[in-house]
Amino acid sequence: MAKPFTNIARVDARAKVTGAPIYGADKLPQGTLHAAFVVSTIVKGRVARIDNSLATNLPGVRHILTHLDAADLKSAGFLLAGGYGCQNSFPFLTDRVAYRGQPVALLLADTLEQALHAASLVEVEYLEEAFSSSIRSEGVTTIAQVDSPLPQQLFRDTVAGDALPAFAAASVTVDATYYSPPQHQNPIELIGTVAVWEGDQLTLYEGTQNSSALKFGVAQMLGIEPDRITVISPQAGGGFGQKNSLQMQTGLVAWAARIAGVPVKMVVPRAQLFHSASFRPESYHRIRLGADAGGRLSGALYDADAQSSRHDLFPMDYTNAAARLYGIPNFRGHQRIVQTDTQTPGYMRAPFEHLSSFVVDTAVDEMAAKLGRDPVEFRLTHDTDIDPITKLPLTSRKLSDCLRRGAEIIGWSSRSREPGSMRGSNGELVGIGVGCGCYKAATAAAVAFLRLSADGRVTVSVGVHEMGQGIRTALANALADKFGIDPMLVEAVIGDTRGVPQHTTAGSWGTATAIPAAMEAADKLFAELGPRPLEELARRNLPHYDVMIERRAPGQPEQLAQALHAGRPAPFGPVYPEFVSYSYIAHFAEVHVEPTTRRIRVPRVVSVVDCGRVVSPRTAESQVRGGVVWGIGAALFEASEVDPRYGGFLNTDIAEYIIPVNADIGRTEVAFIDEPDPLLNPTGVKGLGEVVMTGVAAAVVNAIWHATGKRLRDLPVRMEHLL
Amino acid sequence: MFTLTVNSQSYDVDEDGQMPLLWVLRDTLRLTGTKYGCGIAQCGACTVYVDNQPKRSCTLSLEIAASSEITTIEALTGPEADAIREAWIGRDVPQCGFCQSGQIMSAVALLRSIAAPTDADIDMAMSGNICRCATYNRIRAAIHDAAETLERSAG
Numbered sequence: 001m002a003k004p005f006t007n008i009a010r011v012d013a014r015a016k017v018t019g020a021p022i023y024g025a026d027k028l029p030q031g032t033l034h035a036a037f038v039v040s041t042i043v044k045g046r047v048a049r050i051d052n053s054l055a056t057n058l059p060g061v062r063h064i065l066t067h068l069d070a071a072d073l074k075s076a077g078f079l080l081a082g083g084y085g086c087q088n089s090f091p092f093l094t095d096r097v098a099y100r101g102q103p104v105a106l107l108l109a110d111t112l113e114q115a116l117h118a119a120s121l122v123e124v125e126y127l128e129e130a131f132s133s134s135i136r137s138e139g140v141t142t143i144a145q146v147d148s149p150l151p152q153q154l155f156r157d158t159v160a161g162d163a164l165p166a167f168a169a170a171s172v173t174v175d176a177t178y179y180s181p182p183q184h185q186n187p188i189e190l191i192g193t194v195a196v197w198e199g200d201q202l203t204l205y206e207g208t209q210n211s212s213a214l215k216f217g218v219a220q221m222l223g224i225e226p227d228r229i230t231v232i233s234p235q236a237g238g239g240f241g242q243k244n245s246l247q248m249q250t251g252l253v254a255w256a257a258r259i260a261g262v263p264v265k266m267v268v269p270r271a272q273l274f275h276s277a278s279f280r281p282e283s284y285h286r287i288r289l290g291a292d293a294g295g296r297l298s299g300a301l302y303d304a305d306a307q308s309s310r311h312d313l314f315p316m317d318y319t320n321a322a323a324r325l326y327g328i329p330n331f332r333g334h335q336r337i338v339q340t341d342t343q344t345p346g347y348m349r350a351p352f353e354h355l356s357s358f359v360v361d362t363a364v365d366e367m368a369a370k371l372g373r374d375p376v377e378f379r380l381t382h383d384t385d386i387d388p389i390t391k392l393p394l395t396s397r398k399l400s401d402c403l404r405r406g407a408e409i410i411g412w413s414s415r416s417r418e419p420g421s422m423r424g425s426n427g428e429l430v431g432i433g434v435g436c437g438c439y440k441a442a443t444a445a446a447v448a449f450l451r452l453s454a455d456g457r458v459t460v461s462v463g464v465h466e467m468g469q470g471i472r473t474a475l476a477n478a479l480a481d482k483f484g485i486d487p488m489l490v491e492a493v494i495g496d497t498r499g500v501p502q503h504t505t506a507g508s509w510g511t512a513t514a515i516p517a518a519m520e521a522a523d524k525l526f527a528e529l530g531p532r533p534l535e536e537l538a539r540r541n542l543p544h545y546d547v548m549i550e551r552r553a554p555g556q557p558e559q560l561a562q563a564l565h566a567g568r569p570a571p572f573g574p575v576y577p578e579f580v581s582y583s584y585i586a587h588f589a590e591v592h593v594e595p596t597t598r599r600i601r602v603p604r605v606v607s608v609v610d611c612g613r614v615v616s617p618r619t620a621e622s623q624v625r626g627g628v629v630w631g632i633g634a635a636l637f638e639a640s641e642v643d644p645r646y647g648g649f650l651n652t653d654i655a656e657y658i659i660p661v662n663a664d665i666g667r668t669e670v671a672f673i674d675e676p677d678p679l680l681n682p683t684g685v686k687g688l689g690e691v692v693m694t695g696v697a698a699a700v701v702n703a704i705w706h707a708t709g710k711r712l713r714d715l716p717v718r719m720e721h722l723l
Numbered sequence: 724m725f726t727l728t729v730n731s732q733s734y735d736v737d738e739d740g741q742m743p744l745l746w747v748l749r750d751t752l753r754l755t756g757t758k759y760g761c762g763i764a765q766c767g768a769c770t771v772y773v774d775n776q777p778k779r780s781c782t783l784s785l786e787i788a789a790s791s792e793i794t795t796i797e798a799l800t801g802p803e804a805d806a807i808r809e810a811w812i813g814r815d816v817p818q819c820g821f822c823q824s825g826q827i828m829s830a831v832a833l834l835r836s837i838a839a840p841t842d843a844d845i846d847m848a849m850s851g852n853i854c855r856c857a858t859y860n861r862i863r864a865a866i867h868d869a870a871e872t873l874e875r876s877a878g
Binding site: 009010012013014015016017018019020021022023025026028111112113185186187188189190235236237238239240267269270467468469470618619621622623625626628629630653654655659660661662663665667668 | 766812854
């Protein structure tokens with residue numbers, strides 16, 4: 001039985017408390033020009049005329065570039081359709097406008113103010129077309145995913161048994177529909193690029209989760225060899241999925257720098273990012289849940305509609321996670337893409353799983369109540385060791401342990417069952433709710449390079465990006481443990497295309513990919529140098545010793561893994577040839593509802609996680625706390641507002657897009673099962689960064705029901721829904 | 724031309740008087756510890772001290788800043804600053820770290836003005852600093868830790 005990893009401090013903490021220049025936008029080479037976009041004020045149509053006469057002669061303005069200058073630029077394609085970009089609609093390639101806020105001109109000036117001021121004076125005339133802003137707008141195009149050109153192995157309906165007759169024959173049913181608005185990731189670090197050419201060599205500084213996509217994608221856009229491009233992103237100031245592909249400005253900034261002959265810097269203003277970067281799409285969900293005469297869940301029908309753009313089919317994956325939360329023998333999940341006139345949606349933390357766990361676990365909660373069963377006990381009776389869809393064994397599933405432990409910590413036995421039966425000291429209505437979630441344990445192909453130096457330092461390079469989840473610390477901790485050295489002697493070359501191929505860090509596969517790869521490289525070094533490698537190094541009189549390994553996810557076909565070397569995603573799972581793997585979590589939320597105003601507060605959340613082995617306890621705990629806050633934000637605060645008359649999003653800043661602040665967050669308590677997964681990889685690691693958010697919204701909304709007797713199904717839940 | 728005092732040093736800054744102090748700091752003086760997160764004084768990542776008071780530099784013009792003493796994260800010193808930094812590391816406060824310069828500036832200012840802040844004091848003082856990684860609980864705990872450290876060394 002492996003011993004738990006040591007709880008060490010985050011290795012980059014000191015840099016982060018002293019304002020060290022570790023982010024892309026901290027770069028400003030001598031002579032850099034500042035870039036600003038002009039963005040469209042229409043949703044759909046064409047650019048008819050651009051009049052830059054008021055801007056062009058302003059002091060400091062050096063270049064104004066539009067689609068008329070871009071004949072040599074190419075698209076980098078859509079990440080999910082063989083390309084690299086967040087969408088297959090790159091600015092300036094045509095005169096078409098595909099979404100409100102689409103960049104239509106780029107200005108270069110000596111200072112940022114000059115660029116912004118000049119941009120505001122560029123006048124654009126458009127030919128407007130009618131548009132559809134939301135799923136329920138007129139003029140949308142709806143495509144069932146199972147009938148679409150998307151790869152059916154991944155995106156067809158999720159089916160087990162025969163759900164329709166099972167539901168029809170059920171003794172007790174729940175039939176509920178749910179709504180989730182569009183939402184935006186809003187990391188505090190804005191998306192931005194500094195592009196520096198030296199001869200025909202290009203260096204890009206940008207906070208990203210996918211330095212390979214930037215390298216290969218910009219190469220494709222500019223028509224140059226990828227090995228002329230270096231991307232450097234030692235730290236990203238938060239990603240949450242928004243930075244997991246090539247963004248809209250990167251290639252254009254590089255192109256502008258090539259034209260201008262000097263470095264160019266653009267930090268995209270937050271308001272523009274609401275339109276030019278990805279977001280969580282609007283979605284509607286319906287679940288029909290049936291229980292048999294014995295009170296067992298016998299069938300579930302899960303239907304989801306989610307928004308996409310006109311130019312891409314953004315694939316959905318709600319139903320696979322929905323099917324895996326409990327052992328329901330008959331399941332049918334059906335998903336439809338609804339094309340609207342927006343930029344292409346993308347991945348925002350637990351992109352599907354946050355909602356599928358919300359839908360399933362509020363319906364399960366409702367079913368438990370209908371059956372007169374305790375909510376925790378009801379969930380425990382639907383545990384399973386076998387994947388309900390493929391019937392393969394699960395590598396590990398400790399959700400029942402999570403439920404039992406969480407129930408104990410929150411004091412579930414003191415909870416009185418009837419809604420509205422608990423009161424706080426100020427007369428507030430008190431509710432305690434449980435919500436469970438799961439998230440796929442995927443892993444990606446990886447190359448790992450390891451160097452042991454004679455001075456005892458270890459340098460590792462592997463495809464992963466630090467965005468605050470603590471991967472630098474996990475790598476340092478794992479290798480420090482292996483080599484018996486101080487973690488501060490481990491240097492990681494990550495988020496840097498000068499190292500090994502840099503696979504995108506997303507889908508919670510970062511640690512589960514990078515740590516086993518680093519450890520395999522370390523094992524190889526020990527195999528070659530023996531159990532005392534430093535002594536052997538000295539004996540051989542070598543300054544350093546290098547090893548390199550390449551590994552794939554379990555059972556991953558070689559052909560899929562090779563995508564890694566072309567800067568393309570190469571993840572695999574959660575369905576592997578011989579098993580299926582998920583991470584699990586149970587949250588218990590205490591909610592207070594003020595009796596007159598119906599103001600909702602969440603003073604306490606207890607979360608217990610099964611993510612396999614915990615490599616870095618301190619940073620892992622921080623991830624859970626972050627995920628709980630994200631779940632509360634999604635449940636109670638966050639919505640990107642759309643006015644169908646204007647399209648686009650209205651509340652494009654963090655004053656009006658409501659993100660939880662310090663005062664919104666009560667006590668969060670975290671526990672880990674910390675049992676290594678025995679099958680997925682030698683370290684026993686499953687993913688953590690997104691499972692942490694799944695189940696929180698259900699716990700909060702189930703607690704609100706317990707406090708008030710009202711079942712709420714549209715997010716975000718607001719006071720007025722309880723009046 | 725403006726004469727700006729930053730971190731006890733005097734600089735001649737030849738920029739437009741309306742240029743936000745944030746850009747003077749980051750681009751002209753190359754002090755990049757202060758960050759740009761929103762430009763509308765909503766996120767707090769650009770927090771600096773203006774005559775020892777925390778202010779958002781993204782909405783403060785050079786012209787006005789020039790009449791005061793500016794302090795940035797790079798020159799944050801003193802017992803409160805040391806205590807906050809150590810507490811921040813001890814409690815694993817920073818995740819991505821991008822908001823943390825601003826968080827620390829606000830936290831140190833709080834401790835300099837209230838030696839033993841309550842949770843309500845903390846909520847109030849820190850309300851303008853947003854953290855998307857949601858490090859709030861640890862910020863609160865770390866401020867309490869730092870306050871205790873200072874009390875112990877004073878006592």
